[in-house]
Amino acid sequence: MIEINHHRYSFPKLLTLGFLAVIAVGTILLLLPFATRPGRQTGVMTALFTSTSATCVTGLTLVDTATHWTPFGQLVIALLMEIGGLGFMTFAVMTSLLIRRRLKMSTRFLVQESLNLDNVSQIQVVTLIIKLSLLIQLLGTALLYADFGPRYGWGKGLWYSFFHSISAFCNGGFDLFGNSLANFRTDPYLLVIFSVLIIAGSFGFLVWQDLLQFKKAHRMSLHTHLALKTGATIMVLSVIVYLITEKNLSQFDGQMGWGMRLVNSIFMAITPRTAGLTTFSYTDLSAAGLSYTMLLMFIGGTPGSTAGGIKTTTIGLLTLQAVATLRGHRDPTLAHRRFRQDNVFRALTLLFVALIIIAVAILILAETQVLPERNPLTYLTFEVMAAFGTTGISLGVTAKLNLLGKLVIMALMFIGRVGIYTVMFSIFNAQPKQPSYRYPEEGVLIG
Amino acid sequence: MIEINHHRYSFPKLLTLGFLAVIAVGTILLLLPFATRPGRQTGVMTALFTSTSATCVTGLTLVDTATHWTPFGQLVIALLMEIGGLGFMTFAVMTSLLIRRRLKMSTRFLVQESLNLDNVSQIQVVTLIIKLSLLIQLLGTALLYADFGPRYGWGKGLWYSFFHSISAFCNGGFDLFGNSLANFRTDPYLLVIFSVLIIAGSFGFLVWQDLLQFKKAHRMSLHTHLALKTGATIMVLSVIVYLITEKNLSQFDGQMGWGMRLVNSIFMAITPRTAGLTTFSYTDLSAAGLSYTMLLMFIGGTPGSTAGGIKTTTIGLLTLQAVATLRGHRDPTLAHRRFRQDNVFRALTLLFVALIIIAVAILILAETQVLPERNPLTYLTFEVMAAFGTTGISLGVTAKLNLLGKLVIMALMFIGRVGIYTVMFSIFNAQPKQPSYRYPEEGVLIG
Numbered sequence: 001m002i003e004i005n006h007h008r009y010s011f012p013k014l015l016t017l018g019f020l021a022v023i024a025v026g027t028i029l030l031l032l033p034f035a036t037r038p039g040r041q042t043g044v045m046t047a048l049f050t051s052t053s054a055t056c057v058t059g060l061t062l063v064d065t066a067t068h069w070t071p072f073g074q075l076v077i078a079l080l081m082e083i084g085g086l087g088f089m090t091f092a093v094m095t096s097l098l099i100r101r102r103l104k105m106s107t108r109f110l111v112q113e114s115l116n117l118d119n120v121s122q123i124q125v126v127t128l129i130i131k132l133s134l135l136i137q138l139l140g141t142a143l144l145y146a147d148f149g150p151r152y153g154w155g156k157g158l159w160y161s162f163f164h165s166i167s168a169f170c171n172g173g174f175d176l177f178g179n180s181l182a183n184f185r186t187d188p189y190l191l192v193i194f195s196v197l198i199i200a201g202s203f204g205f206l207v208w209q210d211l212l213q214f215k216k217a218h219r220m221s222l223h224t225h226l227a228l229k230t231g232a233t234i235m236v237l238s239v240i241v242y243l244i245t246e247k248n249l250s251q252f253d254g255q256m257g258w259g260m261r262l263v264n265s266i267f268m269a270i271t272p273r274t275a276g277l278t279t280f281s282y283t284d285l286s287a288a289g290l291s292y293t294m295l296l297m298f299i300g301g302t303p304g305s306t307a308g309g310i311k312t313t314t315i316g317l318l319t320l321q322a323v324a325t326l327r328g329h330r331d332p333t334l335a336h337r338r339f340r341q342d343n344v345f346r347a348l349t350l351l352f353v354a355l356i357i358i359a360v361a362i363l364i365l366a367e368t369q370v371l372p373e374r375n376p377l378t379y380l381t382f383e384v385m386a387a388f389g390t391t392g393i394s395l396g397v398t399a400k401l402n403l404l405g406k407l408v409i410m411a412l413m414f415i416g417r418v419g420i421y422t423v424m425f426s427i428f429n430a431q432p433k434q435p436s437y438r439y440p441e442e443g444v445l446i447g
Numbered sequence: 448m449i450e451i452n453h454h455r456y457s458f459p460k461l462l463t464l465g466f467l468a469v470i471a472v473g474t475i476l477l478l479l480p481f482a483t484r485p486g487r488q489t490g491v492m493t494a495l496f497t498s499t500s501a502t503c504v505t506g507l508t509l510v511d512t513a514t515h516w517t518p519f520g521q522l523v524i525a526l527l528m529e530i531g532g533l534g535f536m537t538f539a540v541m542t543s544l545l546i547r548r549r550l551k552m553s554t555r556f557l558v559q560e561s562l563n564l565d566n567v568s569q570i571q572v573v574t575l576i577i578k579l580s581l582l583i584q585l586l587g588t589a590l591l592y593a594d595f596g597p598r599y600g601w602g603k604g605l606w607y608s609f610f611h612s613i614s615a616f617c618n619g620g621f622d623l624f625g626n627s628l629a630n631f632r633t634d635p636y637l638l639v640i641f642s643v644l645i646i647a648g649s650f651g652f653l654v655w656q657d658l659l660q661f662k663k664a665h666r667m668s669l670h671t672h673l674a675l676k677t678g679a680t681i682m683v684l685s686v687i688v689y690l691i692t693e694k695n696l697s698q699f700d701g702q703m704g705w706g707m708r709l710v711n712s713i714f715m716a717i718t719p720r721t722a723g724l725t726t727f728s729y730t731d732l733s734a735a736g737l738s739y740t741m742l743l744m745f746i747g748g749t750p751g752s753t754a755g756g757i758k759t760t761t762i763g764l765l766t767l768q769a770v771a772t773l774r775g776h777r778d779p780t781l782a783h784r785r786f787r788q789d790n791v792f793r794a795l796t797l798l799f800v801a802l803i804i805i806a807v808a809i810l811i812l813a814e815t816q817v818l819p820e821r822n823p824l825t826y827l828t829f830e831v832m833a834a835f836g837t838t839g840i841s842l843g844v845t846a847k848l849n850l851l852g853k854l855v856i857m858a859l860m861f862i863g864r865v866g867i868y869t870v871m872f873s874i875f876n877a878q879p880k881q882p883s884y885r886y887p888e889e890g891v892l893i894g
């Protein structure tokens with residue numbers, strides 16, 4: 001429990017309210033007259049949706065970012081992605097750093113709980129990670145400028161470099177090109193820079209912390225082991241799957257040799273995990289590719305990162321647990337350590353609740369929206385997964401949603417970013433205290 | 448471990464092999480020349496697929512049951528449904544009863560383990576349940592004959608009554624009308640008889656046993672509580688959902704008033720759980736209705752019944768567990784009893800493994816099959832769910848599958864009927880003995 005102005009808030013409630021406050025401020029800023037280009041109009045719903053999509057680093061849009069918003073509006077979107085990407089608690093630390101004030105003790109505890117840190121002294125590591133984050137984005141801007149500068153002239157080139165470095169590192173998914181990165185699909189330099197930025201941003205704090213301290217500690221946490229191994233496994237598997245399923249992708253035909261096709265397949269494997277920047281229109285993806293991409297978006301990235309979805313550690317732990325159960329073993333293990341049992345419960349509950357949320361969302365949207373002629377249910381499901389995974393790859397359904405549809409997608413982006421447990425705990429008002437009695441135990445038949 | 452002719456088999460392996468043996472015998476019988484009508488040809492793959500579909504009480508077909516198979520062939524299909532529906536161990540008890548021999552002790556133990564019974568004396572209850580099953584099917588035949596007799600003449604009428612009573616009670620899904628029950632959609636008498644037969648067959652042994660002993664014991668097991676409450680909840684929810692999503696179903700327009708529409712909605716809610724008999728072509732179902740039906744097929748029915756899918760108790764227990772976790776409580780409880788923790792683990796692992804199996808199946812089929820023009824991925828997913836849930840409602844994809852596609856669907860029907868745990872345990876060769884050491888524990892970040 002955290003006390004602010006004599007009101008006591010649980011941490012999940014505070015985090016949920018914090019995100020809502022950021023979205024509200026973003027909405028107001030986007031509604032300012034000089035945020036919208038002359039000749040365009042911004043309704044409250046469009047501002048709210050855009051602010052939610054940016055804060056939840058998703059990238060689904062109702063209007064074209066480049067032609068609808070002024071540079072001021074785009075700057076608001078970039079800042080919202082930065083706050084949403086690093087997490088707003090981290091942002092509090094960052095602000096303190098920038099204005100060189102000592103962190104208040106209450107803020108320290110908030111940061112600590114928000115980032116699952118063991119003690120206050122570790123906040124030193126957080127400041128290091130924040131500095132590193134900003135450095136990477138600065139470096140990203142410079143490296144992108146090497147291409148965008150000559151291509152667009154220095155003013156526009158610098159602005160594009162800055163915006164897309166943030167969008168890539170924070171896995172925000174917004175772009176100023178109208179067709180994401182499709183213009184650059186045969187440019188290996190840009191694709192590599194973007195890939196590195198995306199991967200760097202999707203590691204999450206705990207992994208960064210472990211990697212930074214590895215030289216000193218010579219030991220990685222079980223979390224980092226699991227996150228890196230699951231991530232690498234999914235990555236390799238995804239490249240192979242896309243090389244097979246998209247061998248006939250019409251948009252690439254005649255444009256590239258096998259080398260560029262491999263680079264694009266790697267990019268295809270990276271981006272649905274949470275980034276959402278794409279090198280071609282996903283409406284051309286094969287049926288197998290679509291279903292696999294939905295799966296990747298559902299899984300999402302590393303917890304504590306900018307990613308949505310149910311997270312790689314969840315899927316990794318569940319796989320280890322399932323194999324252990326099916327082999328008749330008691331414990332799921334990795335790197336000579338076993339997982340805490342309540343972690344497994346948390347992972348399994350998360351999967352189940354995520355499935356219910358997605359099923360309900362699909363059902364509501366299928367019943368209330370005017371569906372596309374082509375593949376109505378598939379396209380709808382894809383958009384739901386893109387919102388829940390805060391991936392933001394769109395097949396064009398989002399732009400045509402009615403009010404209820406927009407609200408559902410916004411709720412999915414919010415849950416995807418803030419986290420099922422955080423949102424559910426604030427709704428259910430979880431009481432950690434147990435009833436003083438336990439009922440007698442009895443088994444049932446399962447499966 | 449069970450010893451047969453000096454070979455030792457684990458129970459899951461024996462059950463898996465038993466089902467495979469029944470399928471093999473069925474295939475050979477269907478390949479006999481007098482099983483196929485003159486002018487038709489039956490290939491090995493068609494016989495194997497039909498035998499698998501009948502034994503796994505699914506009802507997906509490559510050829511029309513009425514016009515392709517002779518009455519002998521249809522009888523084989525009916526018997527396979529009976530064996531598959533009651534379970535082949537139960538069938539051993541039944542055979543012993545019929546030829547009035549005492550059960551061998553080894554068979555008794557098999558039956559006991561197969562039906563999760565506590566002690567050998569309870570096998571008395573099993574014989575009672577088997578007699579009841581046969582009585583219900585006999586009664587079903589008589590009640591159906593009251594309509595089919597006058598409609599088709601006594602010979603054909605009796606045959607149709609017999610075949611469809613078995614198909615309904617065993618939730619087999621095969622029919623001799625070519626369009627399932629579409630001819631009878633405005634006949635409340637037949638729809639009610641079919642509904643009662645389907646529900647009676649989908650209860651499962653433990654529930655029947657509890658209901659039969661309730662007068663004496665004045666107590667229901669936790670299993671029966673959970674199965675009945677989950678079943679009833681899903682049932683009521685499903686009727687409401689279908690009344691909303693199918694209010695504009697074109698096949699019903701002008702044919703029926705609100706009363707018949709309600710009866711059909713109830714039938715629609717009952718049949719995807721595992722029966723697969725339908726009163727209209729599901730290609731006309733709305734997008735929301737399709738997605739909801741897929742969900743119902745994935746869930747399936749009660750364990751120990753003729754149902755496939757992940758089972759109602761699994762979904763019921765997971766819901767109780769998720770609510771408990773989200774409210775910060777330790778135990779999921781129902782009817783003043785708490786569930787064994789390993790039940791929850793089993794349920795969660797089952798859900799996860801089922802999802803992986805289905806995702807892999809969809810991916811393989813999407814990549815290797817010629818997909819339908821209309822809604823390719825949705826139709827494919829529907830067919831996968833219909834196979835896994837042993838429901839057998841088809842959108843026409845199955846008939847057009849190539850060899851690999853048929854093998855995938857057959858594997859899904861088999862896993863759906865025999866059970867994920869049974870199949871997986873026989874593949875993984877689970878060793879109940881634990882390693883003598885445990886690694887140190889460590890937590891990870893989930894969600």
Ligand SMILES: [K+]
Nearest residue numbers: 058173275276
């Ligand atoms: K994104």
Ligand SMILES: [K+]
Nearest residue numbers: 505620722723
């Ligand atoms: K069936």
